[in-house]
Structures are given as C-alpha cells and as structure tokens.
Amino acid sequence: xxxxxxxxxxxxxxxxxxxxxxxxxxxxxxxxxxxxxxxxxxxxxxxxxxxxxxxxxxxxxxxxxxxxxxxxxxxxxxxxxxxxxxxxxxxxxxxxxxxxxxxxxxxxxxxxxxxxxxxxxxxxxxxxxxxxxxxxxxxxxxxxxxxxxxxxxxxxxxxxxxxxxxxxxxxxxxxxxxxxxxxxxxxxxxxxxxxxxxxxxxxxxxxxxxxxxxxxxxxxxxxxxxxxxxxxxxxxxxxxxxxxxxxxxxxxxxxxxxxxxxxxxxxxxxxxxxxxxxxxxxxxxxxxxxxxxxxxxxxxxxxxxxxxxxxxxxxxxxxxxxxxxxxxxxxxxxxxxxxxxxxxxxxxxxxxxxxxxxxxxxxxxxxxxxxxxxxxxxxxxxxxxxxxxxxxxxxxxxxxxxxxxxxxxxxxxxxxxxxxxxxxxxxxxxxxxxxxxxxxxxxxxxxxxxxxxxxxxxxxxxxxx
Ligand SMILES: *Cc1c(COP(=O)(O)O)cnc(C)c1O
Numbered sequence: 001x002x003x004x005x006x007x008x009x010x011x012x013x014x015x016x017x018x019x020x021x022x023x024x025x026x027x028x029x030x031x032x033x034x035x036x037x038x039x040x041x042x043x044x045x046x047x048x049x050x051x052x053x054x055x056x057x058x059x060x061x062x063x064x065x066x067x068x069x070x071x072x073x074x075x076x077x078x079x080x081x082x083x084x085x086x087x088x089x090x091x092x093x094x095x096x097x098x099x100x101x102x103x104x105x106x107x108x109x110x111x112x113x114x115x116x117x118x119x120x121x122x123x124x125x126x127x128x129x130x131x132x133x134x135x136x137x138x139x140x141x142x143x144x145x146x147x148x149x150x151x152x153x154x155x156x157x158x159x160x161x162x163x164x165x166x167x168x169x170x171x172x173x174x175x176x177x178x179x180x181x182x183x184x185x186x187x188x189x190x191x192x193x194x195x196x197x198x199x200x201x202x203x204x205x206x207x208x209x210x211x212x213x214x215x216x217x218x219x220x221x222x223x224x225x226x227x228x229x230x231x232x233x234x235x236x237x238x239x240x241x242x243x244x245x246x247x248x249x250x251x252x253x254x255x256x257x258x259x260x261x262x263x264x265x266x267x268x269x270x271x272x273x274x275x276x277x278x279x280x281x282x283x284x285x286x287x288x289x290x291x292x293x294x295x296x297x298x299x300x301x302x303x304x305x306x307x308x309x310x311x312x313x314x315x316x317x318x319x320x321x322x323x324x325x326x327x328x329x330x331x332x333x334x335x336x337x338x339x340x341x342x343x344x345x346x347x348x349x350x351x352x353x354x355x356x357x358x359x360x361x362x363x364x365x366x367x368x369x370x371x372x373x374x375x376x377x378x379x380x381x382x383x384x385x386x387x388x389x390x391x392x393x394x395x396x397x398x399x400x401x402x403x404x405x406x407x408x409x410x411x412x413x414x415x416x417x418x419x420x421x422x423x424x425x426x427x428x429x430x431x432x433x434x435x436x437x438x439x440x441x442x443x444x445x446x447x448x449x450x451x452x453x454x455x456x457x458x459x460x461x462x463x464x465x
Contacts, residue, residue, distance in 0.1 A: 001053065009053050017089065021072060021444075028421025029073045031066065038067040069424070074445040077453060078426040080238070080266045081441030084301030087358035091351035092301060102345045104326065105333035112334055115349035122294070122306055122352070125272045125361055129285040134308040135339040136348045140265035141182035142341060143291035143307035144232070146315055147261035148173065148186040149341075150289070151230030153318040154259050161318070165191045172221050175232040176202045176209040178242035180263060183232055196226075206395070207242035209233065214252050230259040233287070235280050236267025239428045240435070241395030243267070247283030254286070259314070261289040265305070268292020270368050270396050272361060288314070297371075297441050298364060300355045304348050307339075315339060371397040371440040374450040378438065381454040385461075391435045400428060400435035403461055407434035413457075416464050422456045 001009075041063045071082045084092075102111035119134035137143045152160050155171050165171075171192050175183055177199040187197040198221070200213050218228050231253050233244040246262065253260045262284070269292060270276050277284070284290065290308040294300035309315055320338040328335060337343045356364075375397035382388050387404035403413050414427045414436055428437045440450050 024070055024073045027070055029070050029075050029424035030418045031069045033067045074442055074449045075423040076442045077438050078424045080296050082302055083299045083443040085299035085355055085443050087354040088299055088301045088351040091354035095347040095350050100347050102347050103337035103343050104328055104335045106328050111347045112336060114353060118349040118352040121356060127277050132308045132310055133312045134306055135336050137305045137307055137340055138303040140291045140293050140305045143305055144182050145186040145189060147289040148190045150315045150318045151259045152190050154314055155227055155229035158317055170196050170226040171229040172196050172198055172226045173230050174198045174214055176200055178202055178207055178237035178239060179234050180238050208244040211248040218256055228256055228258055233262045235264040240392040240400050240430050241398040243280055250283050250286035260287045262287045264292045266296050267396055269297035273365050273368055299443050300351050374447050375440040378450050378454060391430055397440040400430060400437050402435055410434040410436055412464055416460045420460055423453050
C-alpha cells in the first residue's frame, strides 16, 4: 500500500467514523456477543499473501464491529466515561500519522514544549497554584506508580533504587478503603507490598478518610518500627465517588513529613468548575502529586493522564536515568521520559490543544455541569420508583441504587439491562452490599438520553420482578 492509496482509504475511514458516531443511538451499547464468537471468525494463522484494504475493511465491519462495546454511545452510563470528541480524534489522527517518539526534547521539540504549555493551561483551568509542573502519562495507574516509587525513594533517603529494599524495614502507605486497585498494584510493583498499604475505614457523606484514625495508624506504625512513607488521597473514587478532605490530610502529612498523592482520575476534570473546587478541593495546593485523566470526562481520548507535581525534583530523583545514548548536549531542556516509568512517549499534548481550543473551557464546564444536574434529576426519578432505594446520593454525576431484593437480584437487573442494550450500567460493592452504579459523563449525551434511562430501568424491572 502506498501513500496515495492511504489517502483514499483514510477518507473512507473518516466518513465511516462520522457515520458511526451519528448512528450510535441505533446500536446496543454493550456488545451482545458470546465469549469466543469473534475469535472463531478470524483465521488462526496470518496470511502469506497480501489482501486488499477493501477486503480487510469489509471484514472489520462484519466480524469485528459486532464485538465492540460503544463507549461513545450517548447511553453509556457504566464504569466511568472515556470520551473521544471530534477535535481529539482529529489530533490523534495527526499524531498517529507522524508517529513521532517524543521521549526527549530533541526527538520532537514541539511535543515537549506544547506539553509544558498544555499542562500549564490545565493547571490554570483547575485553579492549581503557580509553580505546579506536570507531565502527561498514559494512564492514572502509571502516574500513581510514579508517585508511589517517589514515596519509596524519599522515605529511604534515595537508596532504594541503588540498594534494593532489604533491611530497610516496612515502608507504609496510607489511604482510605475506597481507593482504586491501581494503588494496590503500585504498592506491589514498588516492592512495598499489599500488607504495607494501610487502608482505613471511611465515614461521613463523602466517605472520606478520618484524620484521627490516620494519625493513630501512623503513630502505631512508628511505635512498631515501621516507616511511614506517604498518604494517597482520592477525589471521586471509582465505587461511589468517595472523596477525602485534603486540608486535614495535608496537615497530617506535614506533621509527619509524608509525601502526598491525590488520585482524581475521574473527578479531576470536574474541577475546571470553580464551585466544585470550593466543594471538593479545599487544600489541594498542599498535595505533592495530583493525577487526573482528561481521557475520562474532558473529551480528550485515551490515553491522556496528567500528573501535576508541586516539586518535580523528587520524582526526577526517583526516575531519571541518563545513559550516554539519551544525553542531550548543550541545551537546558525538559526531557519528559525522565519523569515517567516508560521511556517512549506519544505526542499526547496535541489532542489537549485541539480540544481546549475547539470547545473553549466555557463549553467544557457547561457539559460537566449538565451531567451533574441530569444525574441528580434521574436520581430523583429512581427514588420515586416503587421499592427502589438510593444507596449513595450523587457525588458529582455518580450515584448508586438498589432494586427490591437481594444482591443476586441487583446483578440480575444489571445483566438484563445490558442484554437489552438500550443503556449500559455496571454494578459495584458498597459497604458489603451490591449496588447498581449510574454515572453521567458521555460527551454527546443529552438530558433526554439520561432521563430515558429511568424508563428502561422500569421496563426491565417489570420483566424480571
Ligand atoms: C479510572 C480510574 C483510575 C485508573 O485510571 P487509568 O488511567 O485507567 O489507569 C484510577 N483511579 C480512579 C479514581 C479512576 O477513576
């Protein structure tokens, strides 16, 4: 295939993409295929002779598309959103076409310099203090791993990388019992170990960490000869949206000289609204490392996770390594690969630039505010359904509920709704009970889409009740 043919097929694919998005409402949200159904249609070995792109595209339509769950469907209310707005898709097409490896400044100065400016645009949009720097990572999991490694190195006086951890005692990290599994995995990989991740029970309407318990846990650990290394806070945890009071956590961290990381992977996007910062982000400027995913709620497609650092030196001291072949001579520049675990990096800043310019922050804020309002309205409608119970009230645009019956009945309702295909929901576990989660965040969803979910839930409930 040459680049003339490429241009022809690229136009076909662009038209296909627009049609796909315009007709999404006609498709079931969750793929309706059985395990193995797609694989059974694909030959078991690669072809020896070339095939035409026409043939490949035709097979894509008939064999692959039925097995796609439509994350960009306006009735996607499961997990968290993973939005890919049109300007983001365009920018990604350009970045993919150039396929620049943006690991060092000199391997594409524009990528590094645009990344620095985009991170600062976002810093301002989120109202974070001047002085925060940042880096774009592939996922929140990677940013959290970087922060946990930094906690480890800082607590071992920067000796862990060199000497390993043997004989250094138990490093301890504190968080609430609401945190995402990426925090557990970061502790596994960093050599800290699951048993040294201290998960504390939560309380209050935000299901946040309790300062007294945090202080007591740290004091007990010090008495037992353990080494407290850091605290991980959350704004908008995955289960039901739990959020910690950052001011009180920062006070403890300061007293105890602990490094702090904030996981705001989902909810961070909403902090472009000043009134939500007032509610959820008091004290945020005291946090050492903050991660949020524009690839969830901001319309910038996966992968795009921004990590802000109050002082990048700690993370650079942890991750920077400079073999001869990566040295940049004669210039004082940022080499972002020194800030992260992977060396190679894509040009991710481009899609942030396209999206923020194409919408303006004003429009992005309006979307988030609408989603929150519509989630509250729908929550009110479910409250009025006979025997239904709201388990957790909306935190931003996420709430959870139960239908009448036991845990098995909740799962039965979720499965029946997803088999029906008009909307897509997922279940969660809250305080030992199965709940049905509902989040509003898809970029093209309308008030009608959201409120119609009540009808679907009621219809399906009548069928299985
Ligand atoms: C989505 C999410 C994560 C994981 O994000 P990735 O970018 O997929 O690694 C972590 N924490 C929270 C609170 C999330 O919502």
